[in-house]
Amino acid sequence: QQNYGGQTMVGDLKIVVVRKPDESFGKADPKTWHYTSQPNLEKAQKEHDDFVAILKKQDIQVVYHDQPLNNLADAIFVHDPALITNHGAIILSMGKPLRKGEESALKNKFKALNIPILFELHGKATAEAGDILWLDNKTLAIGRGFRTNQEGIDQIKNTLAPFNIKVVQVELPYDQGKEACLHLQSLISLVDHKKALVYPKFLPVSFIEHLKEKGFALIEVPEHEYNSMGPNVLAIKPNVCLTIEGNNETKSRLEAAGCKVHTYEGNEISHKAEGGATCLTRPILRLEG
Numbered sequence: 361q362q363n364y365g366g367q368t369m370v371g372d373l374k375i376v377v378v379r380k381p382d383e384s385f386g387k388a389d390p391k392t393w394h395y396t397s398q399p400n401l402e403k404a405q406k407e408h409d410d411f412v413a414i415l416k417k418q419d420i421q422v423v424y425h426d427q428p429l430n431n432l433a434d435a436i437f438v439h440d441p442a443l444i445t446n447h448g449a450i451i452l453s454m455g456k457p458l459r460k461g462e463e464s465a466l467k468n469k470f471k472a473l474n475i476p477i478l479f480e481l482h483g484k485a486t487a488e489a490g491d492i493l494w495l496d497n498k499t500l501a502i503g504r505g506f507r508t509n510q511e512g513i514d515q516i517k518n519t520l521a522p523f524n525i526k527v528v529q530v531e532l533p534y535d536q537g538k539e540a541c542l543h544l545q546s547l548i549s550l551v552d553h554k555k556a557l558v559y560p561k562f563l564p565v566s567f568i569e570h571l572k573e574k575g576f577a578l579i580e581v582p583e584h585e586y587n588s589m590g591p592n593v594l595a596i597k598p599n600v601c602l603t604i605e606g607n608n609e610t611k612s613r614l615e616a617a618g619c620k621v622h623t624y625e626g627n628e629i630s631h632k633a634e635g636g637a638t639c640l641t642r643p644i645l646r647l648e649g
């Protein structure tokens with residue numbers, strides 16, 4: 361039986377990799393890293409432990425990526441340096457210069473877990489998995505913005521074409537500029553095979569139309585919960601999800617749409633560093649069924 365795979369954002373989550381906040385995170389200078397303020401390491405570690413406890417309670421196997429890394433504060437957002445496919449991992453190339461180096465560390469972790477490497481982005485290509493979303497097991501949406509460039513998208517597209525996987529390109533907005541973190545997943549999360557939580561204001565009409573053509577029901581995040589990461593929701597299985605506490609209107613709308621919503625406290629690990637539940641986890645195995 362395969363120990364990795366699942367070309368889905370919502371299928372039963374079986375194994376995730378996480379990384380506990382370390383010294384690098386605790387000493388991150390907010391100006392350099394575009395954090396709202398400096399994280400309190402002790403509190404951050406406690407929040408992370410509680411976050412992991414929620415995952416474990418959902419019967420998810422949690423694997424720690426604990427290789428010591430210097431000056432890679434954002435490395436706790438293990439979602440971003442790689443993408444898992446049924447044919448192996450694609451090692452990406454970080455678009456935020458300060459995050460360079462996370463890719464090879466995660467690759468080493470994958471090797472230790474016996475996950476084959478399908479491809480590694482190279483040359484001028486950049487792509488971060490926060491910009492990548494499985495719409496179904498044959499369709500991958502990729503946002504082009506500050507973090508993911510055209511060359512990155514093209515390399516991924518060419519790698520997946522032999523497996524009949526299509527790439528849908530989504531243009532991302534400028535919003536607060538290149539220092540800030542705006543990924544495709546800042547604007548959309550899937551919570552069921554045909555149910556998406558979206559912040560439509562920043563999504564292209566063509567993409568919304570594409571989702572509707574595919575039969576997705578859309579749940580909207582209200583404007584006042586966008587900045588507090590309302591759209592960033594990790595599916596644990598279809599219609600069961602985990603998100604940061606505080607976005608009460610979004611939570612009610614998800615519940616009204618039939619979702620069970622778990623929440624975690626994320627002042628240090630999420631709000632200060634612009635990364636939510638999806639960003640803190642690198643799914644390794646999900647069941648597609």
Ligand SMILES: NC(=O)NCCC[C@H](N)C(=O)O
Pocket residue numbers: 434437439440456459489490491540541543545546633634635636638639
């Ligand atoms: N997938 C995500 O949206 N990841 C969030 C990463 C936040 C991190 N501070 C960054 O700027 O890359």
